[in-house]
Amino acid sequence: PRRFHGHDLVRRLLVRRGGEGAWGGQVNPTAFGILALRAAGVRAGNSQSAGWLRSVQNDDGGWGFSAEAERDADTTGAVLQALAAAGSGRGIRAGVDYLRGAQRSGGGWTLASGPVNAQSTAWAAQGLIAAGVAPSSVRSGGRSPLDYLASVRAGDGHYRYSSSTDQTPVWVTAQALMAVNGRAFPLAPVPRSAAARPAPVESGG
Numbered sequence: 217p218r219r220f221h222g223h224d225l226v227r228r229l230l231v232r233r234g235g236e237g238a239w240g241g242q243v244n245p246t247a248f249g250i251l252a253l254r255a256a257g258v259r260a261g262n263s264q265s266a267g268w269l270r271s272v273q274n275d276d277g278g279w280g281f282s283a284e285a286e287r288d289a290d291t292t293g294a295v296l297q298a299l300a301a302a303g304s305g306r307g308i309r310a311g312v313d314y315l316r317g318a319q320r321s322g323g324g325w326t327l328a329s330g331p332v333n334a335q336s337t338a339w340a341a342q343g344l345i346a347a348g349v350a351p352s353s354v355r356s357g358g359r360s361p362l363d364y365l366a367s368v369r370a371g372d373g374h375y376r377y378s379s380s381t382d383q384t385p386v387w388v389t390a391q392a393l394m395a396v397n398g399r400a401f402p403l404a405p406v407p408r409s410a411a412a413r414p415a416p417v418e419s420g421g
Contacts, residue, residue, distance in 0.1 A: 217256040226256050237264035243272060243279050244291055247298035254301040255402035266302035269295050277310030278318070289318055289325035289336045293343030297401045300346040308347045315340050316354060322367070323359030333378040334368050334388050337361045338395035346400035365392050 217225045229249055232239060239245040246269055250262050273279060278287030279295045296311045318325060324337035341351040341361040351361045368376040375392040376382045394403070 217252075226253065226258055229253060230258075230261070233261060233265065237261065237266075237268040242282050243269065243285075244281050244294060247291070247294040250298040250302050251294075251401045255405075259303075262302040263304060266299050266304040269299065270304070270307040273307050273310065274314075276317070277307075277312075277314035279311070286328060287314065288328050289315060289340040289343075290327055291339075293339035293341070294401075296343035297346040300400070301402055312344065312347050312349055315343060319354060319356040319361075321357030321359070322364050323356060323361050324364035325361070331378045331380065332364065334365055334375045334392050335377065337364050338391045341365075341395035342400045345395075345398055351395070351398075362396060365396055 218227070229239075229252060233249060234241065237246070239249045246265055250265050253259075253262060269279070272283035273295075274287045276287065278289075278292045280287045281291055285291075292311050292314055296308055299305070299308050299311075315325070319340075320326065320332050322332055324332040324334075325340045326332050327336045330336075338361075344351050344354060344361075354360060365375065368379060369392075370376055370382075374385045374389045377384065377388050394400075
C-alpha cells in the first residue's frame with residue numbers, strides 16, 4: 217500500500233483525515249479509513265477516529281452514513297468492525313443492541329426502508345463477528361443472518377441480492393462470502409507465493 221504503482225496510499229489516507237479524526241465528516245468513510253489503515257499495519261490516530269465515530273453514535277446504538285442520517289445496518293456493521301480494529305470497546309455493545317433490534321423476522325436486515333437483502337445482512341453479520349458475537353446466535357423469528365443468507369443462495373453458488381432480485385451478483389456474492397465464512401474486516405493479507413525458479417542447468421563434462 218505504500219508503493220502502489222508509485223503511490224503511497226497510506227500517506228494519502230493520513231493527509232486527508234481531519235483534525236477531529238474523521239474523513240470528510242462522514243461515518244462510512246471514517247470507518248473504512250480505519251479499516252484500510254489497520255490492513256496496512258497503521259495504528260496511529262485510529263483511536264481518535266474511533267472517538268469521533270462514538271461521538272456521532274445514535275441514541276439507539278446505531279450509525280447512519282453521516283452524523284445526521286438515519287441509522288442503518290450496513291453502516292453500523294462497518295463501524296463495529298472499525299471500532300474493533302481500532303482496539304476500542306466503547307460503543308460496541310450498544311451497536312450490537314441496535315442490530316438485534318433492527319433484525320427482521322427472516323433473520324436478515326434492510327438498508328433503510330428497502331427490502332431485506334444479502335449485503336445489509338452480510339455487513340451486520342460482519343459487525344457482530346467483529347464484536348465477538350456469533351451471528352448464528354442472533355435470531356429473529358427463529359432465523360439467524362446465516363439462515364437468511366442461505367435462503368438467497370442460488371443453485372450455482374452465487375448469492376442473490378434478495379428473495380426477489382438478483383442485481384450485481386458478483387458484488388453481492390463477494391460480500392456474503394465473508395460473512396458466511398465468519399470473517400470481519402480487516403482481512404489478513406493474502407500470502408504471496410514464491411516465484412517459480414528455473415531449475416539450474418548442469419554443464420556438460
